[in-house]
Amino acid sequence: MSPLALPHRARTFLRAPARWSVVAAIPIVALLPLVLTDYQVTLADNIGIAALVTLGLVLLTGVGGMTSFGQAAFVGIGAYSAAVMATFQPADLPFGLSFFAGSPIAGLVLGLVITLSVAGILGAITLRLSGHYLPLGTIAWGLSLYYLFGTIEAFGGHTGISGIPALSLFGITLDRGEELFRLIWGVVIVAVIVTLNLLDSRPGRAIRALRGGQIMAESMGVDTFRAKMTAFLTAAVFASIAGWLYAHTQRFVAPAPFSLQAGIDYMFMALIGGVGQVWGAVVGAATVVMLKEWLQDLLPHLLGRVGNFEQIVFGLLIVVVMREMSSGLTGRLVEAVRARLPRVSIAPAGADLAAVEPLPRCPMPPRGTTILEARGVTRRFGGLVANDDLSFSVAAGEILAVIGPNGAGKSTLFNQLSCVDAPTSGEIVFRDRRIDGLPSREVAKDGLARTFQHVKLLPTMSALENVALGAHLRGSDGIAAAMLRLDRAEEASLLAEAERQLTRVGLGEYAAAEAGSLALGQQRILEIARALASDPCLLLLDEPAAGLRFREKEALAELLGRLRAEGMAIVLVEHDMDFVMELADRVLVVDFGRQIAEGLPAEIQSNPAVLEAYLGGVE
Amino acid sequence: MNMQIVMLLGQDGVTNGAVYALLALSIMLVFSVTRILLIPQGEFVAFAALTMAAMQSGRAVQLGWLVFALAVVATLMDAAKVWRSKGREPWPHGTLGLLAVAALALVLTKVLPLDRIGMFAQALLTIALVVPLGPLLYRVFFQAIAAAHSLVLLIVSIAVHVALVGTGLLMFGPEGGKTEPFSDAFFEIGPAMIASQTLWVIAATLALMGGLWVFFGKTLYGRALQATAVNRLGAELVGISPDLAGRASFTLAAAIGVLSGILIAPITTIYYDSGFIISLKGFVGAIIGGLTSFPVAALGALFIGQAEAFSTFWASSYKEVIVFTLLLPVLVWRSLAHTRVEDEE
Structure with a gap:
């Protein structure tokens, strides 16, 4: 198959701004620690960790139309798993885990396994129900986990676990601010790439169909429950990895940063940054983290008292954001840029279609049966x-x-x-x-x-893409293939089929147009x-x-x-x-x-x- | 565990359960009429309890300022709306009345010797302070987005809750508050001592539920709300204003919240952020009722009250964990009963 097959090219073009932004981000991450002060690097580390959690919410809420206020609890699982594996003596660990005591990778894996199990159970019982049950379920679960962290004695109660050693991976010890900075932001960039890949694929189309198109998607053979679960588990995994990074950055964990309030803060980050764009996660996390620092300095002076008064500001800010600019800061920016870009029309495919492997067809039943x-x-x-x-x-x-x-x-x-x-x-x-x-x-x-x-x-x-959703059942590549971009051959076939059907009904020239504009x-x-x-x-x-x-x-x-x-x-x-x-x-x-x-x-x-x-x- | 402890815990459970049942009722009422999951429901409870406590301990009551400020904002929003329509739209009635009540209540909290006016007057003043919060919150935060996606409503609801809890800390401080019981009397029934406060709670709950039943079944406003709950568009087409329905349901929610707060304040120490946890148990009840069935939700809430009381005895530090874990089997059952795929509104 030719990589230049038109649908492929068209799609690459449509998504090009997002892809180029990733390429641009890499040198920034590499060079930024050279110019930032230590304090700014620490702040940027926190922003990166928050951005990773928020990215999951962009996928879950912005794309899938679901809400979770329990992401902080998944961060908590990741962080506590890392802390336990790093600090507990082998004898104190359950049998089977003791062999891996002290291994940061084991901490990461343990966190992911627990996170996936918990998120799997929560998702299994709430995702089939109407959209109110997932947020309520995650609120209840987020609260429970917070109390649990605070009461389990082995976890140090409300004082938490301290003395987590510096992260050491494959013989390299990461204990300086800039090293951690590059690790954290490297993970964020990988997560952004994986998310973009997922959205631009067969399972991704199913997730994007969840908001407002569930009946239609089911009629096209999409298992919407599975699509919801994919988004929810991916978001939970991002949060768990963020928790692992958090534990090794702070070198200490306590229940407070994993409370329900923190879960609500992550949602606020996603909303302020703009739930429609992957980079909205970074913008939102940066805005909220820095605004919080500033308000925590300013408000006690203004009010003459100490307390979480910045929450009043954030609450009101969200009310305004939801009313005035539901696409968030990044959404506003993207709309403004898009309005200035020339509209591109794409020439019909012509000979390129022949280069793509056509999808197999089912035999028609004989006439008259x-x-x-x-x-x-x-x-x-x-x-x-x-x-x-x-x-x-x-x-x-x-x-x-x-x-x-x-x-x-x-x-x-x-x-x-x-x-x-x-x-x-x-x-x-x-x-x-x-x-x-x-x-x-x-x-x-x-x-x-x-x-x-x-x-x-x-x-x-x-x-x-709307037509390609119809061909959903004719493909089989899954989420992992989509994230790692191993699905390109099948994806090209699906899109070529979609293109063929569009041309057949006489809409070939509108392939790149937004369906709502027809x-x-x-x-x-x-x-x-x-x-x-x-x-x-x-x-x-x-x-x-x-x-x-x-x-x-x-x-x-x-x-x-x-x-x-x-x-x-x-x-x-x-x-x-x-x-x-x-x-x-x-x-x-x-x-x-x-x-x-x-x-x-x-x-x-x-x-x-x-x-x-x-x-x-x-x- | 002997009989006496069982009776004592059971009594605790019934009192708390009754309050949770009231809150579940209120949450479902607001949800069915407006599609809003009223997360700030608990703030009505906490603000009422803390205001009563502040009055009784002779501390300054600051809640009036918040209510007055919201009333001013609501009035300005109304004025802006009328001005923008160039006079075509009539001045909406309601907000000015709320402004007057808020101003009066604010003045009263500043001039009266609050710790000496007696419990009944304190309760009345608390009601006058907190009930206007309901319609004001609806006017200021929800009215303009009443037709939005239910996800947006939920997020705004959470945001308002977060802002209110912060304001609560500002108004009441981090200390907890507890009020005097309505009476100190105890009744001996068999092996058990029944506190009169328990009877007050049960009586008030039953009276309120009866009142709501009469309101929804027999009065024009009640039927209008019920019509909105059954079919929002249909109700609007026959002339029931969605704004009115929204404000009315929020007023009822605030009223139920205040009463719950006054009832629970002598039993439990309430902090500025306690409201959420209390109302969340109401939510658990409402979920047991599938957000639609009032009797099932009320029974569910009573059960939550019992579970909480007994887990306090057996595993006190895991109390909240146990209560919220009870949600899991309910959700499993709901999930199995629910098979059709639907599009969200």
């Missing part, structure tokens, strides 16, 4: 019967149109067919397998793809491209022609006709009767949830029951 069958499907919402005993089937290479007046229950039916919703009674069979009640990502695996009546795209992602009609077509990218054998289209102009409708009809010729089964809900009657092989008419007619388009047009439903009866 029944693919989907609904038997007595009934859906009640309380007293309302939205679907009443619907039975029909669709065969490969056939277009079935479902029509009916507004409120007839068509979208309810669609949600059940695609397993977004489950019928109250009745069965749905897809490719000889009963699917009603299954999660929607399960049927996506078998080749069912859909579009939504109310377009569900990720508006700030490019059209290309016209509504184009967004509907983009959803079709996304569905096609999953290599389906059954396509469910909810009002695909709404908002399209005449020529666009013609092109859509032509595309659907070609798909039918390839053997695809298509079910579509549509209000445009000319479109339906010309295209569909059979028509199902639904009114008040009941099936009032089914047959060839010509039969339906003269069916008295249908005429009555649409035009009103003759008295």
Whole structure:
């Protein structure tokens, strides 16, 4: 495969500012200790450690839309693990750990293992629930751990553990400020690179879909729970590593820096810096750490008393940030810079596509075989019967149109067919397998793809990436491969497939445009491209022609006709009767949830029951 | 452990549990009407308790300044809104009334001999000081972002809590406060001595719950709030102002918080930052009720009270750890019962 394949190039370009910023950061980190005073180096060390924790929150909150106030507790686990392994006598350590006493690497590994276990349990019980349970769960857990650190006698209670030796890795002792500075900021830069890599990958797209696109992502086969867990565990790992660095920098640990208050401070850092950008973590950490130093000097003078009064300022600051500039300081800056950059358009791919390994395709079922069958499907919402005993089937290479007046229950039916919703009674069979009640990502695996009546795209992602989300199940490279950039061959294939589908539906020239910037009609077509990218054998289209102009409708009809010729089964809900009657092989008419007619388009047009439903009866 | 200790611990558990149940009720009320998880709920409790304690020990009461300052800010925000709409928008009623109450309460705390006016008057003045905090917090911090993503609401809620705790330290200092019990009487029932304070707490809790039941079931305002909780947009379309619903629910939350604070102050020493831990137990109750079922939440809160009382006896230093660990099985159960993927609003 050629590394110059267009989608790859396009993406590199789109993400270029973030990548170049990493390259620029490396000499800064190398040279900065030469000009800073000792005090400033210490401050910068603290900022780096805080930035690492905050980076996890940028991923979790800014990208994934989840909140944790318990990050300080994960820092605590990392720090206490390091302290215990570094200072305890082998005899005091549990069996199995005593052999590694004194090893800083063992401290790091122990911290990571405990952190992953705790975060795994917390995530397992809260991430399936609505978004309020994770923050509440992390608050409770953060408080508990703080009390636990303070009460366990072996950990020195509230006085903590002191006398942690200087960090010694592979025979090199890091005890000078500038050495620690380079280590800490080196880790921060690696974490930034890993985060950027993750976001720019198949699992990363799943995480980016979490905010506002969970139903859609599940329909495309994305396991949203797994995506949430990935973000949460990554954030916890960053915090744990930060704790290990903290223990070896301070050479002493006590419970106070791992309290819930500290957890809230990390969240504030992420919000002030801007949760949308990786460098927002550094900006936020630097702002909060330095502002805190300054306020802790200033406020006692002003108020004539000692106490955590800087918290009043931070609390009010966050209120203002959330109200006035939700993208934070860095977000403001990036927006301002972006507005001054020229908009780039990207030429069509041409020959480059051929150089990429195409994705394998599933064989279509033979024409005429029944693919989907609904038997007595009934859906009640309380007293309302939205679907009443619907039975029909669709065969490969056939277009079935479902029509009916507004409120007839068509979208309810669609949600059940695609397993977004489950019928109250009745069965749905897809490719000889009963699917009603299954999660929607399960049927996506078998080749069912859909579009939504109310377009569900990720508006700030490019059209290309939105379509690539549809091909999620056709890739398999995981998180580790993504972080280490070992997923490039597969990623290029996925993006080439996305590009191919975009071109197929006629949106090729918009590959790099933000999906939210397209016209509504184009967004509907983009959803079709996304569905096609999953290599389906059954396509469910909810009002695909709404908002399209005449020529666009013609092109859509032509595309659907070609798909039918390839053997695809298509079910579509549509209000445009000319479109339906010309295209569909059979028509199902639904009114008040009941099936009032089914047959060839010509039969339906003269069916008295249908005429009555649409035009009103003759008295 | 003998019968007497069991009764004593049980009594403690019931008293604390009743207060947690009230807070759980209030948290769910605010959540269902506004989607805000009211983290500052505990500050109402702590501020009320510490204000009572300050009055009784003859120290200066500073809370009036905070309430007055917030009332001034709220009035200015209203004025700015009216001014920006060039007079098209009417002057919102409510805030000026709060300004008047805040000013009056501030003056009273500065001129009255607070330690000699009697417990009932002290309680009334505390209520007059703390209850306006509810609608004022809503007006100043939440009204403008009422339609925002629930994550934003949660973060602002946390931020307001953090700022209030800092202000609490400024107003009340780091020392704890405890008030005199309503009466010193004890009743002997079988082997147990029942403190009259316990009975006060139980009676007040039941009375308040009954009052809320009547309010929501029988009054127009109550039904309006209930309608908002069931369907926010629908309620707005039939003319129920979301601002009004928000302020009303915050007023109720502050009122419940004050009463809880006054009830708990003679039993426990309260510090400026104690409110959070207390309200968090209310949150645990609310989570047991799935943030929707009032009776289940109330039972859950009573259970938390018992668990806390008995773990104080057996493993006092692990008390908080045990209480919050109780969340785990609840979350496991909720998680297993919940299978559908939803998009967050």
